[in-house]
Amino acid sequence: MLRKITQLEHYSILKYLLKWLFLSLPLGIATGSVVALFIWLLNTSILFRFSHPYLLYFLPIAGIAIHFIYKAWGKSSEKGNNLIIDEIHKPGGGVPPQMGPLVLITTVLTHLFGGSAGREGTAVQIGGSIARLFAKWFKLSERDIKVLLMAGIASGFGSVFGTPLTGAIFGIEVIALGKLKYDAIIPCLFASIIGDITVNAWQIKHTGYHINFTQGNNFLFSGYLHWDLLLMSKIMIAAIVFGLASYVFSEMIHNIKKLFLKFISVKWLIPFIGGVIIILLTFLVGKSDYLGLGVNPEYPESVTILSSFTNGGADALSWLWKTVFTAITLGTGFKGGEVTPLFYIGSTLGNSLAVLMDAPVSLFAALGFIAVFAGATNTPLACTIMGVELFGGEYILYFALACFIAYFFSGHTGIYSSQRIGIAKGWSNKYADETTLKDVQEKRDGYLAMKFSKYKF
Structure with a gap:
């Protein structure tokens, strides 16, 4: 009887869910905690710059410091989010564990001195570097490493904006145009939700937005859909x-x-x-x-x-x-x-x-x-x-x-x-399957260079 149960498809699915809940729980907690620290440091640095506007004049010096920080300790971390995406497609040198701390420190420096930047890249890199570290500790297979990296992306993104479902979908959608990696949706969802809960547990508040607009009922769809x-x-x-x-x-x-x-x-x-x-x-x-x-x-x-x-x-x-x-x-x-x-x-x-x-x-x-x-x-x-x-x-x-x-x-x-x-936009046959956006950009640059080379200035 027990043997028959273990051969059932649903038993395998249950094992899969439990496995990824076990892996996603520490990933979400760790990522959410570091992201909470990052948000607090970021908000503190921004408010400090507001009260000390002269800090902007030190932005060039901060830029030099960031350059040498990455030169000394960054290794491949300089590639940022693109390195994580590359590792998901084709594992190579790995995501270095120092990626998270380095990008956290240098992002805070950028904002402290007035640089115009965001925070999602930092959160994603924090999630990716923690995921790769956990994968090494748990000695995961190559396939599981890819999934855990996507879960790290989801956890970082969902927790930094307070949008856990968005984080989960982002984790499986950002890898390739036109294709969704549904094999990773459960780990991404688990990790993103846990990351968001963790940030909230640390009493970090997200900005609230409101649309001040009320729709009228369209006579064709009254009561169900509101289309003007x-x-x-x-x-x-x-x-x-x-x-x-x-x-x-x-x-x-x-x-x-x-x-x-x-x-x-x-x-x-x-x-x-x-x-x-x-x-x-x-x-x-x-x-x-x-x-x-x-x-x-x-x-x-x-x-x-x-x-x-x-x-x-x-x-x-x-x-x-x-x-x-x-x-x-x-x-x-x-x-x-x-x-x-x-x-x-x-x-x-x-x-x-x-x-x-x-x-x-x-x-x-x-x-x-x-x-x-x-x-x-x-x-x-x-x-x-x-x-x-x-x-x-x-x-x-x-x-x-x-x-x-x-x-x-x-x-x-x-x-x-x-x-x-994965699937070209607009049913175009111009781009081969699995071509990267970098390849497209290089081809476009080469084409423009060839066109402009005909003209002499």
């Missing part, structure tokens, strides 16, 4: 713009990195010059709104993510300035994530588009918040779920419409160059 066809047409137009903004952001970071590496041979000069440019841009703009995360206001009239949900809460070009500040910060070697700046870019762009199209400001700010992120990370499903977790399920149809259209219009580009193309 005129509003939907405006959302579709805005979604195209959101996708193009994602494309501009990704390409700008890539080209700034490429440009500096090409013309500056002394590597520590790159972050130094990047810091100087950020200081000069701050003087040019005349305010410090585009430094740091862009979540907490430095002064009452600051343009922030929260302010963009209100009428008059963003300037017409706030999204463009934030794009430039962040691209220079990250493109010249400072550390941090891209996602929170993408939230800022999207919400302020949504605010501007709402004014142009006479649409609900808070709704369009929320749509831009998730849609620009969807286009830049190629994770439209995770971003749709994020909309529900952050803003409520009432607008899920609008969230999906904005995120998936932005995903297609961002093209075959993104902030994670190691992402592989």
Whole structure:
């Protein structure tokens, strides 16, 4: 009888669930605890800079320090999130255990001195480095290592934003365009939920957002679905713009990195010059709104993510300035994530588009918040779920419409160059299966170089 039970498919499934619950529990607790420490340090450093604005003048020196920290102890950690994605696709040198502590320290340094960066990249790298360390301790197989790395991504992402379901979907969606790694969904879900619970247990609070817009009942779908066809047409137009903004952001970071590496041979000069440019841009703009995360206001009239949900809460070009500040910060070697700046870019762009199209400001700010992120990370499903977790399920149809259209219009580009193309966008046969975004970028660069070589200046 016992032998028959052990041969049942459901017995194997139960063993699988118990195994990954056992592995995900310590992973989620460890990742959530380090992420909680990171969020506390990050918020403390940002508030300290607000009260000591002169710290911005030391940003170039901080850039040099970050460069030498990674040169001395970083090894392959410099590749960041792309290293974790590479290890999931094709295990090689592994994710070094020092990746998490290094990126935590250097991200806090970036924000303390005014660099424009995010926090998701840091949380993901914390989760990935802890996952790889646990895999070594538990002596897991290559297949299980890949799954645990995805769970580490999910735990880091879900816990840093307080969106556990988004974290789980992000962990299986970010690896390849057009394909979901469902074999890892249970570990990702376990790890993300446990990570989020752990952050909450440490009394770390996440920013709350609210859409101040009430939908009317459409006569075709009254009582079930609330669709305003005129509003939907405006959302579709805005979604195209959101996708193009994602494309501009990704390409700008890539080209700034490429440009500096090409013309500056002394590597520590790159972050130094990047810091100087950020200081000069701050003087040019005349305010410090585009430094740091862009979540907490430095002064009452600051343009922030929260302010963009209100009428008059963003300037017409706030999204463009934030794009430039962040691209220079990250493109010249400072550390941090891209996602929170993408939230800022999207919400302020949504605010501007709402004014142009006479649409609900808070709704369009929320749509831009998730849609620009969807286009830049190629994770439209995770971003749709994020909309529900952050803003409520009432607008899920609008969230999906904005995120998936932005995903297609961002093209075959993104902030994670190691992402592989599982299924090309728009049924294109131009890109081979499993081609990375880095390969696509190199081909595009080569094509442009060939075209421009015909012209002599």
